[in-house]
Amino acid sequence: MTDRTLIRNAKIITCSAPGTDSAPGTGTGPAVIADGDLLIEGDRIARVAAGRIEIDSGSARVVDLHGATVLPGLGDAHVHMSWPLDFVFDHVAVANAPAAPHALDVAAVARTFLESGYTLVVGAGVSQPLDDVRTRDAIERGLIPGPRVVPSGTMITERGAISADTGMTTVVSDARDLREAVSRQCDTGVRALKLFVSGDGIVPEYPSDDLYMNDEMLAAAVDEADRYGAFITVHARGSDSVAMAARTGVRVIHHACFLDDKAVRELEARRDDVWVCPGLHYLYAMVSGHAEPWGVTAEKIERSGYEREFRAQVEGIGLLRAAGIRILAGGDFGHQWTRHGTYAAELQRYVELVGMSPQEAIDTATRNLGPLVGLDVGQVRAGHLADLLIVDGDPLVDITVLQDPDRRRAVVKGGEFAYVNPRMFP
Numbered sequence: 001m002t003d004r005t006l007i008r009n010a011k012i013i014t015c016s017a018p019g020t021d022s023a024p025g026t027g028t029g030p031a032v033i034a035d036g037d038l039l040i041e042g043d044r045i046a047r048v049a050a051g052r053i054e055i056d057s058g059s060a061r062v063v064d065l066h067g068a069t070v071l072p073g074l075g076d077a078h079v080h081m082s083w084p085l086d087f088v089f090d091h092v093a094v095a096n097a098p099a100a101p102h103a104l105d106v107a108a109v110a111r112t113f114l115e116s117g118y119t120l121v122v123g124a125g126v127s128q129p130l131d132d133v134r135t136r137d138a139i140e141r142g143l144i145p146g147p148r149v150v151p152s153g154t155m156i157t158e159r160g161a162i163s164a165d166t167g168m169t170t171v172v173s174d175a176r177d178l179r180e181a182v183s184r185q186c187d188t189g190v191r192a193l194k195l196f197v198s199g200d201g202i203v204p205e206y207p208s209d210d211l212y213m214n215d216e217m218l219a220a221a222v223d224e225a226d227r228y229g230a231f232i233t234v235h236a237r238g239s240d241s242v243a244m245a246a247r248t249g250v251r252v253i254h255h256a257c258f259l260d261d262k263a264v265r266e267l268e269a270r271r272d273d274v275w276v277c278p279g280l281h282y283l284y285a286m287v288s289g290h291a292e293p294w295g296v297t298a299e300k301i302e303r304s305g306y307e308r309e310f311r312a313q314v315e316g317i318g319l320l321r322a323a324g325i326r327i328l329a330g331g332d333f334g335h336q337w338t339r340h341g342t343y344a345a346e347l348q349r350y351v352e353l354v355g356m357s358p359q360e361a362i363d364t365a366t367r368n369l370g371p372l373v374g375l376d377v378g379q380v381r382a383g384h385l386a387d388l389l390i391v392d393g394d395p396l397v398d399i400t401v402l403q404d405p406d407r408r409r410a411v412v413k414g415g416e417f418a419y420v421n422p423r424m425f426p
């Protein structure tokens with residue numbers, strides 16, 4: 001018999017559009033169910049109902065939530081699982097660390113994501129080539145706890161561009177080179193490839209407005225990735241790099257700090273097939289001096305131009321929302337000033353700095369991600385995978401509830417309780 005779990009007496013944030021079939025049988029249910037039940041069969045959600053679901057007693061395990069909140073498991077679209085829990089900024093040291101202890105570091109990060117309510121991560125570049133792929137495999141084999149992983153590979157950059165001389169990137173010169181690099185990574189199992197198409201003010205020799213690669217190269221990368229069912233993501237901070245990525249078929253544009261009219265128009269033209277992942281909390285933390293104890297001085301921040309970038313990004317997210325471009329939560333968590341486990345701070349910034357409603361902010365980590373990764377995830381909805389987060393309190397009233405480990409009751413992944421808070425259920 002299929003495993004059945006009935007979750008009772010829950011507030012359910014479905015993250016489905018009002019009027020869709022997320023609510024119970026009627027086809028016209030609300031996006032939020034104040035008091036409902038949810039039936040899981042196997043790894044999927046079988047029913048979601050306002051009020052009680054009546055089933056034969058004894059045919060399901062019953063978990064009474066006494067009014068706690070259920071929402072879809074969260075997702076982060078810009079993840080570096082390679083960065084250990086104690087990571088500061090030394091990328092080269094992590095890239096050259098002995099493989100065995102490093103793998104354990106990565107496993108600890110995978111567990112941290114899951115325990116933080118994250119059931120899905122999209123890689124944004126690794127420090128050692130197979131970090132994401134091997135971790136994904138270990139999670140799928142049940143060796144270690146962790147989220148669903150769309151694995152990334154080594155970051156790809158152009159000869160002479162940012163990070164090309166670090167020895168920890170794949171360096172390409174032209175479209176043919178790039179196509180080969182994409183193909184090689186996909187052969188190892190990588191499905192989210194990460195390319196640098198702009199600089200980054202934090203490395204002053206490679207300013208954010210720098211443009212790397214060209215249309216021909218990106219089109220080739222997109223085409224090659226397509227053949228594997230993979231997709232291209234780019235580090236693109238300046239508006240020219242965003243416009244180029246949008247018009248060449250790149251799927252995820254990270255940062256997009258500066259946006260001119262042209263970039264917004266190119267994004268609009270691909271509205272159904274492109275996502276932007278800003279990483280706002282990271283910039284916020286940097287310009288707020290949170291990195292200072294680790295040597296990122298006010299002077300270094302000044303030189304990076306991050307202050308201007310931060311203001312531009314806040315404004316840019318407004319432009320993206322107005323244009324109907326889907327935004328994805330995510331962004332370089334894992335430094336000591338944006339520590340692993342604090343991932344949902346990104347949602348707090350969207351509410352506090354950009355003026356999103358808590359629901360809209362939660363959508364960036366849930367329903368916006370499902371179509372990107374091609375999985376039925378990100379909504380509490382019959383037929384979808386049962387990836388859920390259960391918290392005390394109401395994130396629609398206070399978004400920071402999602403950051404509080406003490407309010408996290410449990411995380412369900414594929415219908416199983418993958419994490420249960422030991423402090424809450426001794």
Ligand SMILES: [Zn+2]
Nearest residue numbers: 078080124332
């Ligand atoms: Zn990153």
